[in-house]
Amino acid sequence: MLISKFNFSLWGNKKKKANIPNIITEISLRLKEQQDRLQESIYKLRDRDKDLFDKTVRAQTEGDNIRAAIYAQEISDIRKMIKMAYTAYLALEKVRIRLETVTELHNISSALGPVVSILNVLKDQIRGVAPDVAIALDTISSSVNSIVADTGTLSNNNISLTPYLDDEAKKILEDAQKSAEKEISTLLPDLPRPPQEEVKQNNKAQSKIQSFAQSNQRRTLSEIDLLNYIKSTGGFLDIEHVAKVFNVEKDEVLTIVRELERKGLIVVED
Secondary structure (H helix, E strand, O other), X not given: OHHHHHHHHHHHHHXXXXXXXXXXXXXXXXXXXXXXXXXXXHHHHHHHHHHHHHHHHHHHHOOOHHHHHHHHHHHHHHHHHHHHXXXXXXXXXXXXXXXXXXXXXXXXXXXXXXXXXXXXXXXXXXXXXXXXXXXHHHHHHHHHHHHHHHHOOOOHHHOOOOOOOOHHHHHHHHHHHHHHHHHHHHHOOOOOOOOXXXXXXXXXXXXXXHHHHHHOOOOOXXXXXXXXXXXXXXXXXXXXXXXXXXXXXXXXXXXXXXXXHHOOOOOOOO
């Protein structure tokens, strides 16, 4: 009776192993589908990047540097997402190539180990960029895990769900990331920078404000101090900022503002 059970189990394992090449082919096709989804996400992000880039240039041309800075920050965030998506795309390409080279059944378990690790890392990295792809990779990772368990000495219960990267898996991800960075740097233009003269003026104004603050830490804010501050900022007055840098109450600043306005030295616009 024991021999019969053993023979049945052995036959079952052989049947599973015989079907593994077909399963691997199916997994490779499913990974290709996720690559296509990632590519579609990248195209959409690049379109958004281009639109915001044009708006950044337009805002700078019109002198609206605050809006230009907001656009530039959003572009920076989008490019981080593009980098993550493209890194995942290239890593999946390397995984598919690896799957296609797995031909000998007795090597499958060790050959697929890095694949499981890579898929687990990628699904976490792109969860915020392409959540549908992350879900699909989680399912595919489970399928590969099953193959590793069926062809190796590990059982499903012994396979760690925590992503662990061996040297080979790390190299695959690092190569994909470097390739993605190189490709993105050639595809996307550098963010426009503010004119150098404007940068110098802003730095000069900031230096003046700091010097005013240092010289007024121990005495009352005067009308001259406030006028000099307003001149250094090009006519802009932030009551809260003045109170902070001159170490005075906001009411004191407002009192001086009203007095300067009464004397006709400044014009207050809402």
